[in-house]
Amino acid sequence: MAEKNYSEKAQEILNAAELRMRQGGFDAVSYRDLAAAVGIKASSVHYHFPQKADLGRAVVERYTTKLLAFLGPPDDPSESAKTRIVRLCAAYQHALIHEEVPCLCCVLGAESLDLPSVVSEAVSHFFVQMIDWTEQALGDRSDAEALAKYLISTLQGTMITALTLKQPQLLQDAKPYLLRLID
């Protein structure tokens, strides 16, 4: 969870690893391919991330930090709950439509049972943080926690069907169903 200072090359490696992981999961990442992508040799990638589990955890932690930064504070009093949830939906749409790959933790979460424990713990922590953000974004209401879990779950699942069916607009279509639950 602590802030990490990655060198420029380490960041390039993380970029390549994140892309590959979002396409095909943890096993789809290989040191050799990463090395080629950033213009060094596989053994040099091991210098930056000795074990693959380290690399996986680093990718997930950086992804979590990036996404929370994109979402901004969940408790800005000048915003309505609805505005915040619209922004949450926009983040998911941006991932699939502009980056053309699903949410990292959608992919890794699905193969959770088979991941190195440090990686699956990082994925679990991602969901905890996302649900926490959403719960705060919903403001004061008795079902905030349950609704937050429901919203995050639905966005994750919609991403999978949208991806598999090649219907990115499913994320847009799900929005009214979600927003009618707010306020």
Place this chain on the structure above:
Amino acid sequence: MAEKNYSEKAQEILNAAELRMRQGGFDAVSYRDLAAAVGIKASSVHYHFPQKADLGRAVVERYTTKLLAFLGPPDDPSESAKTRIVRLCAAYQHALIHEEVPCLCCVLGAESLDLPSVVSEAVSHFFVQMIDWTEQALGDRSDAEALAKYLISTLQGTMITALTLKQPQLLQDAKPYLLRLID
């Protein structure tokens, strides 16, 4: 889609492959491990399923058939739409809670971009069929198709968060949010 007649050993292989795929995705399945699981050699597994993509497609197609059989007809006039959707939810709960692994196509759908095309097409077909069943189950209403896509997406996503957070009751918690959308 045609009915397949698998030998007893081929079915054992499919069972082992489905379990492994639901735990860790397509890449988690190896001929050597499958062979050990059913008590033969890897080369003999190739006799039943020459290419891994064949095996993957067979697993997905059989899974689709099994699940639709479990769900039964979506248009039994003696049932309400709500009763049918409750059964749909029960199928997802059974998968995660009793079989202790997520839905096969939840896992494969997430790594859709990286699958052999015959496999990703089978996964896509699974979702088409599940959405079609749900659409019929909802009966005559103008938003049946959109709602069906939304329900299937939510169940898939809830399965991922329930799995990752080790909170299987999330599937139960999502039910009221879904059922309030029916009739």
Place this chain on the structure above:
DNA sequence: GTCTATAATTTGATAGAC
């Protein structure tokens, strides 16, 4: 930080005997 070299293992797949 990056390299060469290498080790040890696993993988999907095939040929051919029985």
Place this chain on the structure above:
DNA sequence: GTCTATCAAATTATAGAC
């Protein structure tokens, strides 16, 4: 249907030079 034997390729990872 199952076996032995084998293959070529890919994988994670380490040792040590520069």
